[in-house]
Amino acid sequence: MTELLIKNGFVFDPINGINGEKMDIAVKNGKIVKSVNERKAKVIDATGLTVMPGGVDIHTHIAGAEVNTGRLMRPEDHVKDVVRKTALTRSGVGYSVPSTFVTGYRYSKMGYTMIMNPSMPPLEAKHTHEELNDTPMLDKATYPLLGDWWFVLEYLRKGDLTECARYVAWMIATTKGYAIKIVNPGGLESWGFGRNVRTIDDQVPYFGITPRDIMCGLAKVNKMLNLPHTIHVHTNNLGLPGNYLTTLDTMRALESVATGDKPVAHITHLQFSSFAGNDWGTMRSGAEEITKYINAHNHLTFDMGQVIFTDTTTMTADGPFEFTLYELSGHKWVNSDVETETSGGIIPFHYKRNNAVNATQWSIALELALLVKDPWKMFLTTDHPNGGPFFAYPKIIAWLISKRARMATLKKCHKKAQKLSLLPSIKREFTLYDIAIVTRAGQAKALGLKDKGHLGVGADADIAIYDINPEKIDIAKKYKAVRRAFGSAAYTIKDGEIVVKDGEIVKHVDGRTIWLDVKTAEQVKVDEEMKRRFKEYWTVEYDNYPVFDHYVKVSCPLTIKADV
Amino acid sequence: MVVVKSVTCPICGSLCDDIELTIENNEVVKVKNGCALCESKFLGYKGEHRIKTPLIRKDGKLMPVSLDEAIHKAAEILANANYPILYGWSSTSCEAQRIGVELAEEIGGVIDNTAVVCHGPSILSVQEVGIPTCTLGQIRHRADLIIYWGCDPWSAHPRHLERYTAFTEGRFEKSDWKGYIQKVKAAAGKKKIESAVRRGVVKRPKAQPMLQHELVNAPPPTLMKEGRKLIVVDARKSMTAEMADYFIQVEPNKDYEVMQAIRALIRDQELDVDKVGGVPVEYLEEVADAMVNCNFGVIFFGMGLTQTAGKFRNIEVAISLIRDLNKRTKFVIMPMRGHFNVTGANVVFTWQSGYPYGVDFSLGYPRYNPGETTCMDILLRGESDATLVIAADPGATFPRRAVEHMAKTPLIVIDPHMNATAMLGDVVIPSAFVGIESEGTAYRMDHVPLPLKKVVDPPKGLLSDEEILRRILEEVRAIKAKKMREAEAA
Numbered sequence A: 001m002t003e004l005l006i007k008n009g010f011v012f013d014p015i016n017g018i019n020g021e022k023m024d025i026a027v028k029n030g031k032i033v034k035s036v037n038e039r040k041a042k043v044i045d046a047t048g049l050t051v052m053p054g055g056v057d058i059h060t061h062i063a064g065a066e067v068n069t070g071r072l073m074r075p076e077d078h079v080k081d082v083v084r085k086t087a088l089t090r091s092g093v094g095y096s097v098p099s100t101f102v103t104g105y106r107y108s109k110m111g112y113t114m115i116m117n118p119s120m121p122p123l124e125a126k127h128t129h130e131e132l133n134d135t136p137m138l139d140k141a142t143y144p145l146l147g148d149w150w151f152v153l154e155y156l157r158k159g160d161l162t163e164c165a166r167y168v169a170w171m172i173a174t175t176k177g178y179a180i181k182i183v184n185p186g187g188l189e190s191w192g193f194g195r196n197v198r199t200i201d202d203q204v205p206y207f208g209i210t211p212r213d214i215m216c217g218l219a220k221v222n223k224m225l226n227l228p229h230t231i232h233v234h235t236n237n238l239g240l241p242g243n244y245l246t247t248l249d250t251m252r253a254l255e256s257v258a259t260g261d262k263p264v265a266h267i268t269h270l271q272f273s274s275f276a277g278n279d280w281g282t283m284r285s286g287a288e289e290i291t292k293y294i295n296a297h298n299h300l301t302f303d304m305g306q307v308i309f310t311d312t313t314t315m316t317a318d319g320p321f322e323f324t325l326y327e328l329s330g331h332k333w334v335n336s337d338v339e340t341e342t343s344g345g346i347i348p349f350h351y352k353r354n355n356a357v358n359a360t361q362w363s364i365a366l367e368l369a370l371l372v373k374d375p376w377k378m379f380l381t382t383d384h385p386n387g388g389p390f391f392a393y394p395k396i397i398a399w400l401i402s403k404r405a406r407m408a409t410l411k412k413c414h415k416k417a418q419k420l421s422l423l424p425s426i427k428r429e430f431t432l433y434d435i436a437i438v439t440r441a442g443q444a445k446a447l448g449l450k451d452k453g454h455l456g457v458g459a460d461a462d463i464a465i466y467d468i469n470p471e472k473i474d475i476a477k478k479y480k481a482v483r484r485a486f487g488s489a490a491y492t493i494k495d496g497e498i499v500v501k502d503g504e505i506v507k508h509v510d511g512r513t514i515w516l517d518v519k520t521a522e523q524v525k526v527d528e529e530m531k532r533r534f535k536e537y538w539t540v541e542y543d544n545y546p547v548f549d550h551y552v553k554v555s556c557p558l559t560i561k562a563d564v
Numbered sequence B: 001m002v003v004v005k006s007v008t009c010p011i012c013g014s015l016c017d018d019i020e021l022t023i024e025n026n027e028v029v030k031v032k033n034g035c036a037l038c039e040s041k042f043l044g045y046k047g048e049h050r051i052k053t054p055l056i057r058k059d060g061k062l063m064p065v066s067l068d069e070a071i072h073k074a075a076e077i078l079a080n081a082n083y084p085i086l087y088g089w090s091s092t093s094c095e096a097q098r099i100g101v102e103l104a105e106e107i108g109g110v111i112d113n114t115a116v117v118c119h120g121p122s123i124l125s126v127q128e129v130g131i132p133t134c135t136l137g138q139i140r141h142r143a144d145l146i147i148y149w150g151c152d153p154w155s156a157h158p159r160h161l162e163r164y165t166a167f168t169e170g171r172f173e174k175s176d177w178k179g180y181i182q183k184v185k186a187a188a189g190k191k192k193i194e195s196a197v198r199r200g201v202v203k204r205p206k207a208q209p210m211l212q213h214e215l216v217n218a219p220p221p222t223l224m225k226e227g228r229k230l231i232v233v234d235a236r237k238s239m240t241a242e243m244a245d246y247f248i249q250v251e252p253n254k255d256y257e258v259m260q261a262i263r264a265l266i267r268d269q270e271l272d273v274d275k276v277g278g279v280p281v282e283y284l285e286e287v288a289d290a291m292v293n294c295n296f297g298v299i300f301f302g303m304g305l306t307q308t309a310g311k312f313r314n315i316e317v318a319i320s321l322i323r324d325l326n327k328r329t330k331f332v333i334m335p336m337r338g339h340f341n342v343t344g345a346n347v348v349f350t351w352q353s354g355y356p357y358g359v360d361f362s363l364g365y366p367r368y369n370p371g372e373t374t375c376m377d378i379l380l381r382g383e384s385d386a387t388l389v390i391a392a393d394p395g396a397t398f399p400r401r402a403v404e405h406m407a408k409t410p411l412i413v414i415d416p417h418m419n420a421t422a423m424l425g426d427v428v429i430p431s432a433f434v435g436i437e438s439e440g441t442a443y444r445m446d447h448v449p450l451p452l453k454k455v456v457d458p459p460k461g462l463l464s465d466e467e468i469l470r471r472i473l474e475e476v477r478a479i480k481a482k483k484m485r486e487a488e489a490a
């Protein structure tokens, strides 16, 4: 296998405490090693360049039934961004819902090497995996939607955590998933009959359980199973004015599950859950209250869900939320409920600077990021493509590292949003070290991916090199150059091979699918009774439900030993 | 003798996956749980029309050749074509479809599937207004109002009613039918079930099927009965209509007007006519009431809506009706996809190229513009210079002018059967039956992916669609590489 030596770059490796030191990184057999034979190894001269671990994205909708319906319904989105076939790469379309190949290429060009697909309906898991197989250049994993699954609701209602944990373990392994995803807990089941829940203590119709029970129950289950990530939560009332109170309730509820300083939940795309105000007219930021809480507690991580001013496609398992968007906008609207498990919806959406609500959303995400003191609690996302397409990440980096950059954008925003924004009062500017945390190290840590997000010996040799010389430029001033550099990596190295050079794909690799094989002491009994129950709950046979091994092109199971 | 359980039936978009097959000496000898279509396919697929060996047209006649020769010839045709069409795909696996898209891209051709002649208008409508829908189990568990519009599941998707809709039992919707049907089924064959169901319908309280002539004279029956209601709207009285609680016979090609009328009624507007599309307004009021008052309603629609006057407009108004209804109650809509994996073809094309059918790679990137880039448009304009047809029979279903152009240019056919298209072919490559002799994946009409099983070995020497395509693609690449080398040398 290839040996590689990356010489003399400015290395940012927060997990190992390395902050811009000039050093060499050696690679052998796809892993970071102590040293290589300099004469035999291929040498990359990284003098004057920034070296980081490959980017990790904790939450991006890139594959599966919902994403694909998004693609189907948006031909007008595709025509403005077409991608030609080359000798090395497949053709496709881009913009807000890119085809699978283009998704892989574009992430790789930005120096990303691992993404998490956050929203997989278990019944349609094969679809998700088939698309992930066709998403090259990246390692990937996917979260099954479990918060409104009838089995979970029933066992939690009975108070039978152990049995619930066994079934969750079974489901994660069966769908080749990675974490417990919870979306608008209780709301999705209610949406089956066109209803919703409004507080974390509302009853889910017919199930005698509340969102609080679901979240706390699954957080406990998560612990019992020793899963590497926490529960991954999209809160109730997402996207509605005043919802920051629900979010605070949610965070407080989860406090009861926490022990020590270990996070027990990840609140995803927090921006969408941090609205204050009573209605759209009075909507304003709740970031101050939310971050005050997060700064005072250690049981949570979150990602931004940054809004980008552009035309995009919103898609979420939160069917009732998408219905609200439909009622507000009258746009084309897809709803897709999945029996026994979850729901979903899609709506195209254009975020506009001169819209007070949109501009406030833009501001909220940055306020959250900047007001939370510990960068290890906070990760950079757009909830692609909900807040905007992932290829806008370099813009967000610019806003984080440069007050000048964000003020330049804020100046162009709706007057009311400008007046309400907390950004003028925030001085903080991220360093490259902070950026390395919020775009890779922190995400890998929160995900429990031991071999990702750092450049220590033994780590996967997933590396990004950017044309940024921190000794020569003041990044806050030259934010445009930094933005360009993060949009087009000088090198991306995947498993020890150079796959991107000067922002172009130079080698096609498939990437792996990482999933959890969760072993419980006693497993779910697959007997006639289970099969009968299965038949009652779903319209497919038990035997045809699992994601069989051949549905995963490059399979990378992690064996997890549960406490139950 | 072995019994294989949980087999997925590779025939219609219902994609029933509970079929039990008894296999003896590499043959299916018994089919359990399947409908009549399913049985006849599994027991009869070997029939006389099976192509036994690859064929190439020589001096006007199809002559047996080796597989290598046929594959090479096919690759040569495709590699040399300027604007080839790859058509069909609806009765094969997603795995084969994936390679199909790659092949289309490699040769700068057009890939298209049978949606162009069935649910293309539905897809265009989704692109225009979206679609509120769900998986079939949602309907089984929750729907208390089931409407079939312009389709006849009893004939075309025989187990649809029994597995997913009117005659099923769900968590929130009980049915006295399920047990009844199962009992009858255990005891007797298909004919008996049919008549029993019909007898049952007659026995159901307040569930009289209304015939058109009765409709005119009788007062509107109340649809406010307990439990699930089944309404059928169609231009003719189909088998499904006979079982319905309520049948609305619409004059042919008047669906659009009827749908608009219901939309108006739902918005509480008065109609100042007595009849719309031949249906008395009181009956439409009844239907509108049932829609607004249900807890969970669904409209399934078929070719009676997509391929009659109005086409795309019909579906758009149907979806708009559902959009309106969702402001009052829960309502969904779903196309009754015919071929077992036409949904998969749309799904696979979309994730690889962004577009569901009629994808044109001639400029090096995917383009989609129905009316210009579908195979029908291109054939009718006479622009293509080669065609590959797989898992479909356009020779029997396309307009004459399109078929003529297809026959005039080199034609490659991959199919298990000697169908009308294959008879016109220049290269004919027989394939294994997917879902019987080879495995793969298919998507149900509601986008639920299901595995297709290989239950018997294919006849000796026959490959799966997937494998045939893979070999053609490799050969195309080899031919192109050789050409490139020659060009460089010269």
Ligand code: SF4
Residues within 6 Å of the ligand: B009, B010, B011, B012, B013, B014, B015, B016, B033, B034, B035, B036, B037, B038, B156, B157, B158, B159, B160
């Ligand atoms: S209804 Fe369709 S899928 Fe089901 S058994 Fe009959 S033909 Fe096969």
Ligand SMILES: [Zn+2]
Residues within 6 Å of the ligand: A059, A061, A118, A119, A269, A316, A383, A386
């Ligand atoms: Zn999301």
